[in-house]
Amino acid sequence: MDIFLQQLINGLVLGSIYALVALGYTMVYGILGLINFAHGDIVMIGALTSIATAQALVAAGVPPPLALAIAALVAIAVCTVLGVTIERVAYRPLRRAPRLAPLITAIGVSVLLQYSAALIWGKQYISMPELFQQSAFTVGGARVSDLQLFILALACALMLGLLWFIRSSRIGRAMRATEQHADVAGLMGVDTNRIISFTFLLGSAIGAVAGVMVVIYYGLGHYFMGFMLGIKAFTAAVLGGIGNVAGAMLGGLLLGIVESLASGYIGDLTGGVIGSNYRDIFAFLVLVLVLVLRPSGLLGYRGGDRA
Amino acid sequence: MSPGLLRERLTKLAGERWLLYLAIGAALLVLPFVVDAAFGRAWVRIIDVALLFILLALGLNIVVGFAGLLDLGYIAFFAVGAYAYALLASPQFAIHWPFILLLPVGALIAAVFGILLGAPTLRLRGDYLAIVTLGFGEIIRILLNNLNRPVNITNGPLGITLIDPIQIGGFALNKTFSIGGLTFSAVHNYYFVFLACALVSILISLRLEDSRIGRAWIAIREDELAAGAMGINTRNVKLLAFAMGATFGGVSGGLFAAFQGFISPESFTLLDSIMVLCMVVLGGMGNVGGVVLGAVLLTALPEALRYAAPLQERWLNAVYVEPADLRMLLFGLALVLMMLLRPAGLWPSRTRRRELAEPLDDERNGQETTLGTAR
16 A cells, blocks of 8 residues: 555656646647647756756855756746747748648757757766755655655646636736637737747746756756657646646646556566566557547547547 | 651650660669779668668658658668568577568568558547657567567567578578679678669659559548548558558568668667658658658768768867767758758659649648648
């Protein structure tokens, strides 16, 4: 039972990170109908930027909590600039082009980001400096660290904040209008180009926070880390119903839990035949199953032209 | 123009064409020897690899270029073909089937995989299809990496070694021999086999393009709904595209395994899928000539980039960008720039060029067409 609870908690933390990344996919898909392939790599850039900044700051003698805060802010700044620039340069000119065209540029941008990162930070793992002493306590036999609680709390706060923002703010309303019909929204006085830029900005900023969470949670970053993270987050977005913000959150949490439980138990269930080295397959299996069986996802509307 | 004159001109044209083909054929026959003498044997090997990539890219072209189904896991079929050959012709299971048998068997296995992976994705549209195929590609790679336990099938990350070379009529292609002063080394022998395969695949692609099936693929690419309304069985035709593309990939993979004598899951990553996609996009989706051009260019590129390291050293006193990374950076840049500036590719098909030259009035805003030309 304690193992189950432990895996559940681990999965919840992992899932909240997936959910934050998934938001970036789902918001862009909702508005542009485009899978922003490069989003995972934007998260990666955020993660590696924060590591590099934190390393420099700690070396300069800045107190750790302040160093972490500054590193996160730098990562957010870099990612938002990057996200908005990518949209302007690589996606906007192709907005009226056939569907395959922006998808192929997105793949190109993804590869560019990966190898630019390899160029800047090298191809080896780089590690986050130890910023603070982690303490842990036990709940019902499961070990929970304060870092896990912090990540979970921050992720939940961000998600609730975003939900409120989209539902209640002026820009949020403009985003929803653009999502429903960009041309009509334009006629109603919404500057759709600015809204689309803003969506990329928001998605990238949240992605940057997720990237920082990954590196403080695992302590490591790598130029290729965005690929798997991106795929899983996209799976989460599809699972929840792509284009649906609440769905992305739900999908992320569910996927994290499924992955954590599955890789924790599969060894026992199959008598050690299939081990946790198949961990990464679960995300793909979930993705394929959802797309084949229920392409509109858990919270997406049915019968739409989404898949 | 009188019918007689027309016929005369046509036969004259056909005669000239034959001369052209003959010249190309002769050039292709002497190419490895000229290259060997001029640049060394390593370059003959590069040409061999280029021929394999032509085969691979033409297969992907059927799926992406003709049928408009963006497949990001295409390298999986290459992997399946390679592993099929490797397992049935190596000491791994002490099975040594002959090449003549393995070629159709490998093609068949790959085709079955094409249908298996294609079937669940039939209902999916462009971008979803891309993600799912990417997922399948990764699943295949993860399986190859892990199927060394509990029963050792693929030998895991270590890969399979000592794969039999291609044997044709009791003659192993990795043997060196000479006829009349000409030395045929392994790379020369493989060159001729690969050349034959590449030519056959080019011929198949060209004939497919103008066939009933090819036109059905293009119709689906342009508008699946309309194609269905015109009586095309879209399900079967799409499956056929997957199967046909996979067959090309599988054959190419089998040849690759025999040529290298060693394969491991490392050769079948997403980046390889993207590289093949890059060949198709760069050359010109849907145009056989363009795809061949793209495959040759992108195989030669890394070799050319090898000179980049010494140049950096000379000008900047240090190697800042590894040639392999530079290659990937250029691939990424090429994908973006091609889509932005020249979406039909370096060598677009004639229809495409015409479409771009005179935009049709009834062209909708392009949302529904899948391929990157109609703007």
